[in-house]
Amino acid sequence: MLIISRALITFRCFNKFTVLRSLNLPRPVISVKCKTTITSIDYSVSSSVARSNWLITNLSKEGKLSQARELFDNLCERDKDVITWTALISGYIRIGLIDEARKLFDRVDSRKNVVTWTAMLNGYIRSDRIEDAERLFAEMPVKNVVSWNTMVDGYMQNGMVDKAFEVFDEMPERNVVSWNTMLTALVQCGRVEDARALFDKMPKKDVISWTAMVTGLAKNGRVDEARKVFDRMPERNV
Structure with missing residues (x-):
């Protein structure tokens, strides 16, 4: 048996027994209103x-x-x-x-x-x-697309664009986040030609992809080209 004493449970949009029901706990004799914090409930519950x-x-x-x-x-x-x-x-x-x-x-x-x-x-x-991250990444027995994206983003955050490209090229699978991570970072560090080449290779683009490319071209004085990309956008946000 585990004694949970003075459990601090914050209620936001729930009624007073929503969280208690989710824990399969008995209702306490206590008056609680929405957006109230419980600070003194003692329960003896079977640990699960x-x-x-x-x-x-x-x-x-x-x-x-x-x-x-x-x-x-x-x-x-x-x-x-x-x-x-x-x-x-x-x-x-x-x-x-x-x-x-x-x-x-x-x-x-x-x-x-x-x-x-x-x-x-x-x-x-x-x-x-980043060096600790590199060692850990190399030790990982299994990687998913989130792991790969995280490492690519880490290199980009540290200005290690070539290392990011190496990891990106090694990825067994990529999603739109993978492509956008590379694209956005290339734009931010002024490598517009590389960004445009990557953009043209993307198998799928979302509004983030299009916006990053338009912004990168415009900021580097290629306004006419930016307008052409903008006009091709299948969807636009504000």
Whole structure:
């Protein structure tokens, strides 16, 4: 049995029992209005992975890492799954505690999945630790398109355009985000010819692709060309 004491649960657009029902908890004798924060509810509940994950994820997102960590540390190992670990790792990354996130990451062992690896990768990139990101990326046993996009974006953020191209060319699959990441970065660093060549190769374009290309051409004095691209846009935003 796990005692959850003084659970901090924020209600926004829910009625007073929405979250409690989602946790399968009994209704307390307490008056709560919408947009009210519960700060003193004591429950004795059977620990379940779903309940624990819900609480840890939401506490982490709200920056309440001490409460999330306390709950995490009091869970039996059988009541933790990869979502539990990844939620807390992401919480530490969100507030910039990358080394603490890495300690947890190393403890997950064989339970890590591609989401866990990508969360840690993103943490290194957000902290401008590109060399750590490179090492982690090389160690990843499985990569998905989000992992590849994250590494490409990391190189672009650090001005390492050629390295970004290398990773982009190695990608086994690409989505429109992959192409837009490269396109936007090329435009931002003034490599309009490369951006235009990439744009013309794109198998699928969205409004972000078209807008990035139009903006890049216009900012580099190629107004007539920008207008031609603009006129070809299948959809436009404001």
